[in-house]
Amino acid sequence: MSWIVDARLGLLVPVALIAISLVRSLQKKRADPPLPPGPPQLPVVGNVLSIDSKAPWNTYAAWCADYGDLVYARFFSQDVVIINSEKIAKDLLDKRSNNYSDRPFLPTRIPFRWTHNFAFTPYGNEWRLARRLFHQSFRAEAALDFRPMQLRKARQLLNNLTDTPQSYQAHVTTFAASVAMSATYDYETAPLDDPFVGMVDRALYLGLKFMTPETTAILNAFPFLLRLPTWFPGSSMKRNALVSTQYVTEMIESPLQYVQESMASGTAGPSLASDLLKRKEQQESDRLPEFEQALRQASSTAFVGGSETTSSALLTFILAMVLHPHVQERAQAEIDAVVGKDRLPDFDDQPSLPYIEAILREVNRWQPVLPLGVAHAATNSDVYDGYYIPKGAAVVANTWEMSRNEIIYPRPSEFIPERFLDAGGQLLDANAPTFMFGFGRRICPGRYTAEASIWAVIASTLAVFEFSKAKDAQGNDIEFVPTFTSGLTRHPNPFPCRVTPRSGVNSEKLARLMDPIA
Numbered sequence: 343m344s345w346i347v348d349a350r351l352g353l354l355v356p357v358a359l360i361a362i363s364l365v366r367s368l369q370k371k372r373a374d375p376p377l378p379p380g381p382p383q384l385p386v387v388g389n390v391l392s393i394d395s396k397a398p399w400n401t402y403a404a405w406c407a408d409y410g411d412l413v414y415a416r417f418f419s420q421d422v423v424i425i426n427s428e429k430i431a432k433d434l435l436d437k438r439s440n441n442y443s444d445r446p447f448l449p450t451r452i453p454f455r456w457t458h459n460f461a462f463t464p465y466g467n468e469w470r471l472a473r474r475l476f477h478q479s480f481r482a483e484a485a486l487d488f489r490p491m492q493l494r495k496a497r498q499l500l501n502n503l504t505d506t507p508q509s510y511q512a513h514v515t516t517f518a519a520s521v522a523m524s525a526t527y528d529y530e531t532a533p534l535d536d537p538f539v540g541m542v543d544r545a546l547y548l549g550l551k552f553m554t555p556e557t558t559a560i561l562n563a564f565p566f567l568l569r570l571p572t573w574f575p576g577s578s579m580k581r582n583a584l585v586s587t588q589y590v591t592e593m594i595e596s597p598l599q600y601v602q603e604s605m606a607s608g609t610a611g612p613s614l615a616s617d618l619l620k621r622k623e624q625q626e627s628d629r630l631p632e633f634e635q636a637l638r639q640a641s642s643t644a645f646v647g648g649s650e651t652t653s654s655a656l657l658t659f660i661l662a663m664v665l666h667p668h669v670q671e672r673a674q675a676e677i678d679a680v681v682g683k684d685r686l687p688d689f690d691d692q693p694s695l696p697y698i699e700a701i702l703r704e705v706n707r708w709q710p711v712l713p714l715g716v717a718h719a720a721t722n723s724d725v726y727d728g729y730y731i732p733k734g735a736a737v738v739a740n741t742w743e744m745s746r747n748e749i750i751y752p753r754p755s756e757f758i759p760e761r762f763l764d765a766g767g768q769l770l771d772a773n774a775p776t777f778m779f780g781f782g783r784r785i786c787p788g789r790y791t792a793e794a795s796i797w798a799v800i801a802s803t804l805a806v807f808e809f810s811k812a813k814d815a816q817g818n819d820i821e822f823v824p825t826f827t828s829g830l831t832r833h834p835n836p837f838p839c840r841v842t843p844r845s846g847v848n849s850e851k852l853a854r855l856m857d858p859i860a
């Protein structure tokens with residue numbers, strides 16, 4: 343809690359703890375139907391203290407082993423139901439989606455101006471309109487229009503990797519940001535220090551820091567922390583909220599202004615924002631305010647939702663190639679056999695490259711980018727399999743545990759694309775993972791664009807580069823144990839990696855290969 347309260351505020355907390363404890367002790371335990379089984383709770387804090395804050399999915403996995411696929415926990419006053427199996431996730435979040443499409447209350451959403459992001463908007467008409475506007479550009483058929491741009495960006499990535507291979511992480515981040523900015527605003531990002539990307543980074547950094555489940559649980563329990571005036575000693579919360587509001591406003595308005603200016607000068611290409619700005623002109627005046635709000639939500643969520651997630655998956659791909667040279671060799675042999683060496687793969691080749699597809703699936707499964715998805719919430723109380731799910735409970739689909747299902751994915755911690763292929767090397771449909779994109783009415787609406795981006799990078803980079811372990815001064819491989827970031831999204835921390843041209847590929851050849859599209 344030290345990042346929220348200083349020593350003086352610490353005096354207020356025990357008072358609040360005692361008050362909550364009294365209220366809790368007056369509340370009756372449910373007997374029939376019972377809550378799902380779960381770990382024993384401490385007074386007031388519930389299970390918060392037993393969570394591994396760096397990797398909560400590990401705590402949930404341990405609870406799953408002890409209590410089963412549906413677990414009940416409590417973080418302060420927040421009921422939490424953790425779903426550890428895909429079947430239960432589908433039963434509740436897909437089949438009963440009218441009851442499980444809300445989001446848990448986020449105390450920082452309004453003060454930090456995270457109302458712009460419809461991923462956190464409560465279920466209702468406001469969310470529905472923003473999602474509908476978003477969907478029109480990112481649904482499966484519409485997302486096909488992004489593909490030439492995605493290939494072009496993947497080829498820019500090849501150039502960047504050729505010039506400064508050691509900056510592979512920055513290049514991958516630039517690729518993901520650049521696809522998102524192009525699809526949303528038809529804006530070409532600068533390879534380094536792009537002003538709009540900087541605005542998003544600033545807003546995201548501050549916002550996500552205060553949107554973690556732990557902070558949320560504390561603020562839900564002690565909402566007064568958000569109301570303390572800025573002059574109150576130790577109150578950083580309100581000041582951070584003001585700065586966040588300023589950053590978020592800048593992040594939303596500046597790119598929209600860019601699109602408006604491009605439209606006025608006749609230089610705007612197709613994009614989500616230009617399409618919505620045109621449609622705004624046709625709205626009745628009484629609907630204009632809600633359309634304006636949805637337009638801002640749809641466009642800013644596209645960038646925020648699309649860049650960090652995609653770059654995380656791509657870093658996992660590079661890590662997998664460095665650690666598994668035999669997978670890389672098999673993929674390159676497939677590309678050489680199907681595409682040849684005189685051109686780069688494009689989306690027409692996709693159906694003929696099952697091993698590349700299997701790598702894409704395994705990247706998504708092996709290290710899920712959102713190990714706990716984004717929590718849903720129960721609109722009303724419900725009963726499932728004899729267990730009571732309280733109204734307002736946060737419902738967490740434990741994607742991590744689903745990715746570790748040994749029956750569907752034997753040896754789950756290993757990277758084995760072959761698990762998705764039959765004996766003849768053709769793709770199996772039965773075990774294709776989809777859980778990493780979430781469930782029900784909230785399922786990731788950017789998934790078609792995300793998968794196309796990841797495919798474009800896998801196929802393009804493997805056609806011309808080799809990823810391998812970096813060498814030390816003596817020319818020996820630098821061995822390492824991969825580590826990962828933690829938070830809402832997760833990706834590998836920087837690791838020593840060498841990106842070298844495949845034999846027969848030099849800069850002239852690369853320039854020739856890229857010519858038709860560049």
Ligand code: HEM
Pocket residue numbers: 460461462473476480643644645647648649651652655711712715716717718778779780781782783784785786787788789791792
């Ligand atoms: C590897 C890439 C990606 C992964 C793993 C991923 C995963 C997810 C997950 C797990 C959710 C929450 C679903 C739920 O609540 O059940 C989500 C929501 C969302 N994603 Fe993605 N995503 C990815 C890429 C993208 C991209 C590229 C975009 C935009 C173009 C995007 C836009 C969104 C939006 C707008 C939501 C909020 C949906 C809502 O609340 O209605 N995502 N994503």
